[in-house]
Amino acid sequence: MRAVLITRYGPADTMRVGEVEAPHAGPREIRIRVVASGLTPADTYLRAGRLRESIALRLPHVTGVDAAGVVDEVGAGVTGVAPGDAVFGLTDPARLGGAHAEHAVLVAWAAKPTAWSWDEAGGAAGNVETATRVLDRLGVGAGAGRTVLVHGAAGGVGTVAVQLAAARGATVVGTASEGNHDLLRSLGAAPTTYGPGLAERVGALAPGGVDAVLDCAGGTLPELIGIAGDAARVVTIADLDAAAHGVHLSHSAPVTEMDGAAVGDADPMAVHGLRAAAALAAEGRLRVPVAATFPLAEAAAAHELSESRHARGKIVLRAGPDA
Numbered sequence: 001m002r003a004v005l006i007t008r009y010g011p012a013d014t015m016r017v018g019e020v021e022a023p024h025a026g027p028r029e030i031r032i033r034v035v036a037s038g039l040t041p042a043d044t045y046l047r048a049g050r051l052r053e054s055i056a057l058r059l060p061h062v063t064g065v066d067a068a069g070v071v072d073e074v075g076a077g078v079t080g081v082a083p084g085d086a087v088f089g090l091t092d093p094a095r096l097g098g099a100h101a102e103h104a105v106l107v108a109w110a111a112k113p114t115a116w117s118w119d120e121a122g123g124a125a126g127n128v129e130t131a132t133r134v135l136d137r138l139g140v141g142a143g144a145g146r147t148v149l150v151h152g153a154a155g156g157v158g159t160v161a162v163q164l165a166a167a168r169g170a171t172v173v174g175t176a177s178e179g180n181h182d183l184l185r186s187l188g189a190a191p192t193t194y195g196p197g198l199a200e201r202v203g204a205l206a207p208g209g210v211d212a213v214l215d216c217a218g219g220t221l222p223e224l225i226g227i228a229g230d231a232a233r234v235v236t237i238a239d240l241d242a243a244a245h246g247v248h249l250s251h252s253a254p255v256t257e258m259d260g261a262a263v264g265d266a267d268p269m270a271v272h273g274l275r276a277a278a279a280l281a282a283e284g285r286l287r288v289p290v291a292a293t294f295p296l297a298e299a300a301a302a303h304e305l306s307e308s309r310h311a312r313g314k315i316v317l318r319a320g321p322d323a
């Protein structure tokens with residue numbers, strides 16, 4: 001099958017599409033014929049070798065951690081899904097890849113909502129998993145976190161986090177460049193710009209204070225802690241200095257720690273919010289803003305757009321035609 005490959009560490013133009021053997025679904029897994037898959041900043045860090053000290057990739061490495069497509073293999077022990085079903089989901093987080101290809105093996109999935117295009121579904125799962133994990137940790141919708149600040153709200157994770165927080169009943173403030181403020185309003189957040197004076201601007205939008213902060217941008221934890229009033233009310237997904245500030249840095253967990261006993265069955269939270277997100281999508285309450293779509297062969301251009309740090313929403317790779 002064709003797949004986007006990291007064959008050596010380097011700039012975006014070192015990526016190439018090559019032939020690799022198609023994977024097969026193991027126990028509790030499914031395989032899909034991929035229609036669309038999401039690009040995340042982590043794909044670019046892996047390619048550039050920024051994570052090589054801590055993560056040893058076996059090269060060639062097939063990139064991508066989430067995808068949508070049509071089921072074409074069902075592993076042992078899997079129920080509730082059959083070949084021909086349209087789904088979206090996650091590859092095994094321990095593999096850090098496998099989605100930017102014509103076939104992908106998923107360890108967690110949900111039925112693709114008909115309200116979503118293939119591009120939206122292809123870019124959804126990773127951001128839904130991340131946003132769900134962090135909002136759960138912050139207690140948003142469970143008594144805490146009535147007012148939430150999403151810092152870096154116009155990106156892939158931020159756009160989904162804003163909507164999930166709003167769906168949990170929170171009042172949401174989001175930071176973005178001015179050109180993305182209408183987008184944030186349309187997703188349910190009161191927008192403001194990031195940069196100097198953030199605390200004052202957020203204070204004006206949330207005079208009752210901020211109960212929880214999701215940092216999707218990094219680099220400004222002291223200010224975010226000041227806004228929340230307590231480091232325990234801040235969770236970052238993007239700041240490697242988190243520990244020095246007493247802030248929790250949230251990572252996706254290996255599948256064995258992801259409530260693995262229920263992965264693939266009927267419990268929505270067992271699939272990391274995927275089914276809950278699909279239900280919201282069906283009600284028209286969750287969309288996945290797509291910044292741009294590229295064919296697999298143009299993965300390098302997709303990486304360059306991600307590295308600009310100003311894509312509006314999710315960058316998606318197309319592996320095949322609509323099903």
Ligand SMILES: NC(=O)c1ccc[n+]([C@@H]2O[C@H](COP(=O)([O-])OP(=O)(O)OC[C@H]3O[C@@H](n4cnc5c(N)ncnc54)[C@H](OP(=O)(O)O)[C@@H]3O)[C@@H](O)[C@H]2O)c1
Pocket residue numbers: 040041042130151152153154155156157158175176177178180194216217236237238250251252306309310311312313314
């Ligand atoms: N730990 C985890 O589990 C996990 C999971 C997913 C992602 N991440 C990390 O989380 C970060 C966000 O991921 P993503 O997929 O949402 O990225 P993304 O889609 O590339 O985010 C781009 C957004 O970042 C905003 N931005 C750029 N510079 C900013 C700044 N100085 N302050 C605030 N916002 C800024 C941009 O907003 P404007 O264009 O409006 O300026 C843009 O909309 C990345 O570092 C990624 O590696 C971590």
